[in-house]
Amino acid sequence: MDKFVIHKSALKGSVKISGSKNAALPIMAATLLTDEECVIRNVPELMDIRTMIKILEVLGKEIKFQKNTLIVRTKRKTSLKREGYVAPYKLVRTMRASFCCLGPLLAKRKKAKVAFPGGCVIGVRPVDLHLKGLRELGAQVVVQKGYCVACAKALRGRHIYLGGAFGSSVLATANIVMAAALAQGLTLIEHAACEPEIESLVLFLRKMGAQVKGEGTPLIKVQGVKALGGAEFEIIPDRVEAGTFVAASLATNSPMLIEGVNPLHLTSVIEAARSIGGECDLKDSAIFVNPGGTKRAINLTTLPYPGFPTDLQAQFMVCLCLAKGISLITEKIYPDRFMHVAEINRMGASIRRNGPYVIIEGRDKLYGAEVMASDLRASAALVIAALAAEGKTEVLRVYHIDRGYDKIEEKLEMLGAKIRREKQ
Numbered sequence: 001m002d003k004f005v006i007h008k009s010a011l012k013g014s015v016k017i018s019g020s021k022n023a024a025l026p027i028m029a030a031t032l033l034t035d036e037e038c039v040i041r042n043v044p045e046l047m048d049i050r051t052m053i054k055i056l057e058v059l060g061k062e063i064k065f066q067k068n069t070l071i072v073r074t075k076r077k078t079s080l081k082r083e084g085y086v087a088p089y090k091l092v093r094t095m096r097a098s099f100c101c102l103g104p105l106l107a108k109r110k111k112a113k114v115a116f117p118g119g120c121v122i123g124v125r126p127v128d129l130h131l132k133g134l135r136e137l138g139a140q141v142v143v144q145k146g147y148c149v150a151c152a153k154a155l156r157g158r159h160i161y162l163g164g165a166f167g168s169s170v171l172a173t174a175n176i177v178m179a180a181a182l183a184q185g186l187t188l189i190e191h192a193a194c195e196p197e198i199e200s201l202v203l204f205l206r207k208m209g210a211q212v213k214g215e216g217t218p219l220i221k222v223q224g225v226k227a228l229g230g231a232e233f234e235i236i237p238d239r240v241e242a243g244t245f246v247a248a249s250l251a252t253n254s255p256m257l258i259e260g261v262n263p264l265h266l267t268s269v270i271e272a273a274r275s276i277g278g279e280c281d282l283k284d285s286a287i288f289v290n291p292g293g294t295k296r297a298i299n300l301t302t303l304p305y306p307g308f309p310t311d312l313q314a315q316f317m318v319c320l321c322l323a324k325g326i327s328l329i330t331e332k333i334y335p336d337r338f339m340h341v342a343e344i345n346r347m348g349a350s351i352r353r354n355g356p357y358v359i360i361e362g363r364d365k366l367y368g369a370e371v372m373a374s375d376l377r378a379s380a381a382l383v384i385a386a387l388a389a390e391g392k393t394e395v396l397r398v399y400h401i402d403r404g405y406d407k408i409e410e411k412l413e414m415l416g417a418k419i420r421r422e423k424q
């Protein structure tokens with residue numbers, strides 16, 4: 001296992017954002033809807049992408065991944081026996097996003113057996129909406145020995161309400177849109193997720209020949225077609241990675257040019273950065289962040305898109321630990337996504353949690369310590385805290401960050417960060 005050794009750093013210069021992990025993963029799953037070749041560009045080099053490649057290989061795809069381009073072909077003889085429809089637990093347990101193979105596998109191969117993902121460190125994370133949607137399309141779905149087994153001779157379009165206790169679901173929307181693309185007739189998905197990653201999946205499906213409308217709104221209409229073809233596509237920039245660098249700029253008081261982004265995907269994040277006191281100058285595909293002087297305390301609530309993303313809650317918490325006054329964060333997507341609180345407190349922060357709320361009393365400084373990364377975004381938050389903290393910090397278990405941040409040390413080093421990877 002690796003750790004990062006980080007010293008307080010002033011950052012300077014520009015950083016280029018990679019392709020979006022959360023856009024790439026469902027699009028990779030969507031290649032299961034066709035036997036033809038798909039070419040996907042701007043795919044980030046990450047552990048989660050490698051895991052999805054392994055899953056697709058198990059499911060009968062041949063994959064080349066070079067220079068951020070994925071070429072996905074179907075093996076000449078994809079047997080529809082076991083290997084043709086089973087996504088095994090040993091792979092799924094390392095990445096919940098593999099559950100979005102369920103919809104496309106079922107639609108194309110009439111049968112799917114995907115390991116039932118367990119809970120994870122950011123919360124319970126149920127999959128009831130995925131299963132409800134597929135059942136409404138006419139699939140028989142059962143949970144057997146830790147696997148979700150679904151079958152349907154033919155899926156039929158339906159009017160499906162996909163809202164849950166915490167609002168819309170990104171990957172349930174992805175699963176149902178993909179299944180409906182090959183269903184008979186019209187499917188209406190109400191309370192669909194509006195995230196840019198879903199918009200992007202729909203654009204890819206349309207290139208494959210699917211008839212889908214309404215992406216980016218809560219009502220998606222899918223007119224099923226008989227078959228889908230291959231497609232070429234470019235993955236959108238990673239808005240969470242971009243937002244992570246916005247937070248790093250604010251927390252370390254370092255002006256920074258963040259390039260290769262779509263600022264329109266980051267409105268709520270830019271709004272939060274400005275409320276904290278940073279200046280954000282928006283270009284077509286870049287954001288220049290000038291952190292300004294003293295940071296202001298704010299109230300921040302995570303919400304489905306276009307609200308402030310839960311995937312940036314931990315990183316912005318670090319900024320608020322260094323702001324003047326008392327801030328309140330309300331986590332409305334994953335009420336238990338606060339494993340980082342205790343670790344940031346070990347660095348001298350004053351954060352109190354009460355259910356889905358945290359109250360942060362801003363401090364002048366944070367101090368280096370040994371801290372433990374618990375999940376992907378929490379790791380990013382600890383790295384930001386370490387760059388802002390006095391002295392030396394060791395962030396243990398950084399394999400989490402390797403799941404979702406492409407060349408993170410390289411990018412930070414280019415900005416002048418004092419960061420080193422060592423064996424733990």
Ligand code: EPZ
Binds near residue numbers: 023165169171197310
């Ligand atoms: C996606 O997960 C992202 N993952 C997550 O990013 C992100 O945090 C999340 O969306 C929210 O934006 C990928 O895209 C691969 P949800 P997803 O279903 O789709 C509840 C990261 O760090 N819910 O939109 O699994 C759920 O518990 C990761 O990159 C149900 O109740 O999240 C949550 O409260 C972590 N029933 C809310 O909906 C369901 O069947 C939204 O979750 C499904 C979800």
